[in-house]
Amino acid sequence: xxxxxxxxxxxxxxxxxxxxxGVFKIxxxxxxxxALDFYRPILxxxxxxxxxxxxxxxxxxDLEYVNTASxxxxxxxxxxxxxxxxxxxxxxxxxxESIDEDMKALGLRYKKLVSVPFEVIEVE
Amino acid sequence: MAQELxxxxxxxxxxLFNRVGDRDFEYVYKGYFxxxxxKKILFLADSSIGRLTGFSQATxxxxxxxxxxxxxxxxxxxxxxxxxEPSFDKYPPVFAIQKxxxxxxxxxGNIIANPNIDPLKVKLERINSMDQxxxxxxxxxxxxxxxxxxxxxxxxxxxxxxxxxGNKLLxxxxxxxxxxxxxxxxxxxxxxxxxxVADMDNGQAFxxxxxxxxxxxxMNKENLSLMFNGFFNQENLLSLLSIIKSRPxxxxxxxxxxxxxxxxxQNIIKHGSKxxxxxxxxxxxxxxxxTGDETHLTAANLVQAGAAESISSNIEYLNGLDREQVSDLxxxxxxxxxxxxxxxxxxxxxxxxxxxxxxxxxxxxRDAQVGDSKFxxxxxxxxxxx
Numbered sequence: 001x002x003x004x005x006x007x008x009x010x011x012x013x014x015x016x017x018x019x020x021x022g023v024f025k026i027x028x029x030x031x032x033x034x035a036l037d038f039y040r041p042i043l044x045x046x047x048x049x050x051x052x053x054x055x056x057x058x059x060x061x062d063l064e065y066v067n068t069a070s071x072x073x074x075x076x077x078x079x080x081x082x083x084x085x086x087x088x089x090x091x092x093x094x095x096x097e098s099i100d101e102d103m104k105a106l107g108l109r110y111k112k113l114v115s116v117p118f119e120v121i122e123v124e
Numbered sequence: 125m126a127q128e129l130x131x132x133x134x135x136x137x138x139x140l141f142n143r144v145g146d147r148d149f150e151y152v153y154k155g156y157f158x159x160x161x162x163k164k165i166l167f168l169a170d171s172s173i174g175r176l177t178g179f180s181q182a183t184x185x186x187x188x189x190x191x192x193x194x195x196x197x198x199x200x201x202x203x204x205x206x207x208x209e210p211s212f213d214k215y216p217p218v219f220a221i222q223k224x225x226x227x228x229x230x231x232x233g234n235i236i237a238n239p240n241i242d243p244l245k246v247k248l249e250r251i252n253s254m255d256q257x258x259x260x261x262x263x264x265x266x267x268x269x270x271x272x273x274x275x276x277x278x279x280x281x282x283x284x285x286x287x288x289x290g291n292k293l294l295x296x297x298x299x300x301x302x303x304x305x306x307x308x309x310x311x312x313x314x315x316x317x318x319x320x321v322a323d324m325d326n327g328q329a330f331x332x333x334x335x336x337x338x339x340x341x342x343m344n345k346e347n348l349s350l351m352f353n354g355f356f357n358q359e360n361l362l363s364l365l366s367i368i369k370s371r372p373x374x375x376x377x378x379x380x381x382x383x384x385x386x387x388x389x390q391n392i393i394k395h396g397s398k399x400x401x402x403x404x405x406x407x408x409x410x411x412x413x414x415t416g417d418e419t420h421l422t423a424a425n426l427v428q429a430g431a432a433e434s435i436s437s438n439i440e441y442l443n444g445l446d447r448e449q450v451s452d453l454x455x456x457x458x459x460x461x462x463x464x465x466x467x468x469x470x471x472x473x474x475x476x477x478x479x480x481x482x483x484x485x486x487x488x489x490r491d492a493q494v495g496d497s498k499f500x501x502x503x504x505x506x507x508x509x510x
Contacts, residue, residue, distance in 0.1 A: 010362050031386050033358050033393060065379075067386050068472045075458050102383045102480060113455060 001052070004045045012038050013063060017045055019054050026077070027062040030070040039073035043080060050083040057084055062095040066106060078114050085116050092118045134488055136342050137409045137424040137501055140353040142493055146403070149354025150222040152336075153367070154343050157203060157217060161367060162196040168363035169221050184315055187288050188228055191311050192221065194281045194288075195232045198309075201281075202234045215300060218340050222332070228313040231336040236307040241297055244307065251282055252292040259287050289313050294333045308337060348413040355405030356396070356425075361389045368412070381412070381419055384480050384504050388423040391473050396425035397497055417508050424501040432489050432498040438471050439502075443484040450478050477504045 001019050008014035008028045016025045032038050059081055066074055081090050092114075094107035107120035144150065153165060169192060199217045217234040236244065254262060263283045286293050294310040310333040343351065352364060368382045389410060396406035408425035427435065442450060454475045478485055486503040 011358060031361075031390075033390065065383055065386065067390060068476045069390070071476075072458060072472065076461075097379070100379045102380060105479075109451075109455065109458075113459065 024059040029064045031067040035069040035073045046080040053084045053088040056089045058091045060093045090116045094120045095123050098122050133346050141409050148224050152220040152351045154218040155216050155349045157199050164367045190288050191230050191285050194285045195230050199232050199234050220336050226315045229332050231310040233308045235304045251286050285311050348411050350412040352410045356392045356408050357405035392425045418505045419508050420505045422503045426497040427500045429496050429498050442478045
């Protein structure tokens, strides 16, 4: 499957979905006005990937901030990873900066709501 | 423990909101200035100038930019001189950029030791007495003979501001105590190239300097460090955000403040009423302030009169929930994909603010002076950790 790369902007994250290299990552910041349009191609890509995924998928979220509009899209990304988990191993890593309570809380919230292995990891 | 929104703050927001016309804006920042924050203020102004005026005159933009740089450097220059004085924390410097109609106003305020007032007045009067030719010559002479100014480049900056604006420098001193006064200075920049020095002495310009002094005193009374009054759009938000993030005083809570700010301003952008469809953003007012160990963020904008009731009942409902209940509600909304396409209706934003703040949200409505709208003010407070 062809990889998907989206360059970061001031208000949207950098996205790398690359099965060949085994890199699945959403990083930087996600505060767009219209989160729906931004996440649509990502959701479509994962839907297709779920049909025939790698034996193992480690998905990294390393986000500085996720606005509420995006948080609703991110949960959909994670729910789709549950579908991926039906055909392969999936692990989600949620990184947050040690002083950022809000991103930690959001990570823990997602962890609680989904069934895939989900680790909330503090970084300095 | 939850205190009411002060009526005073509400009045200020209402007053400010009603005085900016289409495409006008005002931005005031009070506090410590360093190179980084200066850069970011310039960036904010740059985006506002480009977007809000629609002027393509590169000259005007460059001119405004240049005068801002001089004004901001003037502040940093003076703050270095007094940074070790006990009065520095008590009387932080202030910077304002405003646009009303066809004029920009750039204002600075900083403390000055009382004995330095008279020499500065002499310098300012001398500059103000010169025409463009004389200023040019004076500037040249100063460059050749740096010893004219005993205060580094301060004199040069003043001359340059006067030259670039094509106008006199307005100034005013406000006595603070036995040792210090505030020195306010304002430069007027017309957006029309033909509008020149002759137009300078009218009362309108002077009242704008008074206006900045009043704003500054409001900000002092209400402990505000930042106010933006104008049109909100994603671009402004990102610029304001970068200013907050470069604030050096609040390292621990900065992240939280900027997170809350994103939600509050996007709330204005999403739900606020525009006065006309072709507006470049949603008109609103934003304050950042501090009282005791709390930082508060206040946003005000117009909403449809019909929406006011559902907003109040939504906030009242959220305020009545405990931490766990709000959290459960948030999960519920997050997973409610039927409401996915109408993210507007979900109330995710308010629930999020309620969670981040961990205390009741404060709000008020008032009859607006325009059409079928209500003026809506919302305040989120965050505990500032020591």
